[in-house]
Amino acid sequence: MEPTVLGFSEGQIAQFGLTFGVGAFILYMLFIVFNLARESKAGKFGTFVLFLVLSFGMLGFLAKNLIQWVLGM
Secondary structure, three states: OOOOEOOEOHHHHHHHHHHHHHHHHHHHHHHHHHHHHHHOOOHHHHHHHHHHHHOHHHHHHHHHHHHHHHHOO
């Protein structure tokens, strides 16, 4: 018998945390980038560059999940 927490296995809890926990963290980081652009009065192009550069790692993480979903792994 596999040990559970509130009826969920360890794998299910880890998948939930990866999906929603990291997703929430990404949204929070986007808010931080937006706030940084607003406070520095970066303008439209500066805001675009900040989002592009500072959000590039998040884009890679999302692309990895999308590729895994498309390939059905």
